[in-house]
Amino acid sequence: MNIDKWLVRKDSLEKLFDILKQNSKTIYAPATKNGKVSFIETDSFSGITTDYIQTTQSSKEIVFPRTEKILDYTKNRDGMSVKGIDLKDIPEIILWGVRPCDAMGIDGLSAIFNWDYKDEIYNNRLSRVTVLGFSCSKSDEYCFCTSAGGGPGNNAGSDILFTQLGTDGDYLAEVLTEKGSAVVLLASGLFEKAGEIKKEQFLAEVPVRFNKEEIRKKLENSFESELWIEHSLRCLGCGACAYVCPTCACFDIQDEAHGKAGTRVRCWDSCGFSLFTLHTSGHNPRELQSQRWRQRIMHKFSYMPDRLSVYGCTGCGRCSRACPVDMNILEHLISIQEVIV
Amino acid sequence: MTDNLYMPYLMKIEKVTYEAPGVKTFMLKFINEEDQNRFTFKAGQFGEYSVYGVGESTFCIASSPTRKGYIECTFRQTGKVTNALSGCEEGSIIGFRGPYGNTFPIDEWKGKNLLFIAGGIALPPMRCVIWNALDQRDNFKEITIIYGARTVNDLVYKHELLDWERRKDIKLVTTVDPGGESPDWKGEIGFVPTIVEKIAPSSKNSIAIVCGPPVMIKYTFPVLTKLGFQDENIYTTLENRMKCGFGKCGRCNVGKYYVCKDGPVFTLSQLKELPDEY
């Protein structure tokens, strides 16, 4: 796949933003609120936060919103009229400043949402999103993208990947998809031919901490291991890790009625909650927190690779950052690699 | 099926039959004619039945695929949706999404004896297979049905049990748990596993299909193995909490198998491979 590489001057980034804005595109970019950086609809280039390692939440919210209407119904005298979501209403969105680990997460989501049955709502949202990725020049002890098959400069999932050449240098723009070239066409003046540029030297240093194939093999016969109990003693069973994760796609379907009409809504859910698998009879196949923590790891590092040939983890480390009790997934994966034989 | 996976068919409730305390059977017809003609399913598949404004609930399609023009479902009133469902009368509109899941491999059973073992409210998934087999009766040799419930009143499809009893080409054994019998009860008395042991159907060239509460299944499998049934000839269905029904919402998995996609029908040999998580 030959990626055409362009050079974008440092100060023409703002011009690119304005051109996109003029073309009435909705732009979501990282902005700070309550001391946390999240993707917020932004109108001005100056509103974008730049010195951060990672947003608190992944960009999953844009293609798989936390709450999403899937149908409307109205009861009338002679029956019921039910209307599905009008896929054309889904807005065009530019996702500005997506880290490679988020962009890579989209592959995990797409694998689930297109396993046999095609989820048109998700596919339509994704088709209307243009992902402008920004490589990482900094990382911290939570990041392990290189162990999860990605990297600070990985271009999977991005339509254009910008890599800043040096602290305030110009940007190397790798255009990867038609959506990417559409943006280049829109602002062709800003994209200059780029010579041979070695971007690796400007990327963050992320050491490889484990081998995911090895972990996958070890997980196959570790279902009864004591490790799950030991690791999950301090887990409190909240949903923070699942909701900040770029590849967690589990959802719940709820109905909301207001008088004669109402909606059916799809909203995020987490395997960390005991309600997730509770039967009406009271029986719960996953009663203990250790069983639920095991499900989280097994799904991402064993079931998804087996069934969908894609790992359910991009190594962003968000779940460890967001966890109230410091359940560090990297630490647990390393101990699985060392302890389970 | 429109491109929106989550959009149910609109179904009208044609007939409501009261089966047992808290258990009802709905006969459902598609409101939209083409959906009716285009709709096909196989024995063992399930669907999501929705009451708008309340939610969706998962149970099998209880009518046989050989009977066209309608589908039936039987449910017990336990949760939020089933309570709302049992409040619906004939003529009201509900939603149905499906068919989902895999099927009983009836075609492979041609020329074999069939042993159906059901407990309590688990007769519906079996009834679908039984009628499917009975509608092609000569494909199969001996058909034995062992069906038990807690009390006489809890037996579902009472009228059909009578039909099956009168038929000469089926052996029907109904039982009730000890203490559940009524004075004029002529059937067996005892738990289903003990009755299976007593009847001791031969395992030569035969398939066993077992559905029922987990405790009944747990005690019936060893009996069948003792009678010589091979693990791959014993079929059962698994029940897990479900929301989507097509492998997306991520909650019905047992190990790496999804009950909504790889099930609900499993053989005992498959069950033995599954981790203890159901």
Next chain:
Amino acid sequence: MVDFEPKIVAFVCNWCTYAGADLTGTSRIKYASNVRIVRFPCTGRIDYMLLLKAFAEGADGIIVSGCHPNDCHYTSGNFHARRRWIMFRSLCDFMGIDTRRIKFSWVSAAEGAKWADIVNTIVASIRELGPYEDYKKVVKKPVKEVSNG
């Protein structure tokens, strides 16, 4: 808002206020018909969640009324209720819920006139305040197409 007819929900206790309202009726005292009365065995049974649900389903004003202290049929129901109302009302005020739209009162079985007066005053004041747009806006926006991060 000339033709705005406020929707008022009244949560009342069965032994005093409901009987009082009944007395209002039998003694032919006219009062605004905007109020929808929900009867409870005691004010102690009136849950704060019901008030929120009333606003969520479109109420513009709420009356919560029961027996005077020491008159409670169950001796302490209204005392417990009073303490809950004090704390819940402070929480609502802190969160910006318009407490002018929630009226708490004691109406005994003999105070038919007082009941009519309470209903009329609250209907008049809510008619002047207008529909509870803020809450309705939150309810109408159940699902943001794409909510921000």
Next chain:
Amino acid sequence: MDDLRKRAKELLESSTVKVVIGYEQGTANKTRALFVEKPEDAVKLIFDSYCVQNLAVYVTKREIRDKGKMAIAATLPVLRSIIQLASESQVNDNNLLVLGITPESKLVEFSNLAEVETFVHQYQIEIDAHNKEILDKLDKMTPAERWKFWIDELTPCFKCYACRAACPMCYCHRCTVDFNQPQWIPVPSHELGNLEWHIMRAVHLTGRCVDCDACYNACPLGIPLNLLTKKMVEEAKVHFGGYQPAIKGEHLMSTYKPDDKENFIQ
């Protein structure tokens, strides 16, 4: 905190307790909960200014409680939570031993919960100055401004329930939001669902919250939801003279005084 480690080791060796709940070094400069079951692991116990997580949340967690008698390293907020849990009969003397850590970081071992209670009653539940300032700023706003403030703050909430999980007082086996007959609080995290959830949480913690900020520290989005429970602590002071967790004491919201004062009931 060597004497904590030494004492923990002794307790485990003499098996007076089956598990010691304390803090250990976590990722980056975070600290996290540690459950010591073997005497030799007691050396991992630490205590420094980063140890703020309220460990009392674990004394009601089934997997820990079923291990047998627990010992817990408890700073002042944790001690308050333990007394509040004791008053709601969740813990008692034969399943919990308390190793107190005073505000001056001195180890004080309590022989029973009554002793813990007398210690806790030396300190009033005080809202810290910074948060008091924010509360005053909010009080000066008009209701419409406060409404806008809270709707903006609560909209990002995605109902991960970390605030519920981290709070020692939220030990219910099945929370009201987990029931669907009736579904009191909408499950989806839209604006109405978030508003009703956070109101319900504040109401259910009224008179029980010990103002330990566990909910705020747990929220991955940094929503200042502890302001709601802090406001209820302040209101309890204004209307009823405040409250202190007390094993045999009355609970603020399940008792009453005939002469409770108010100015809005007609």
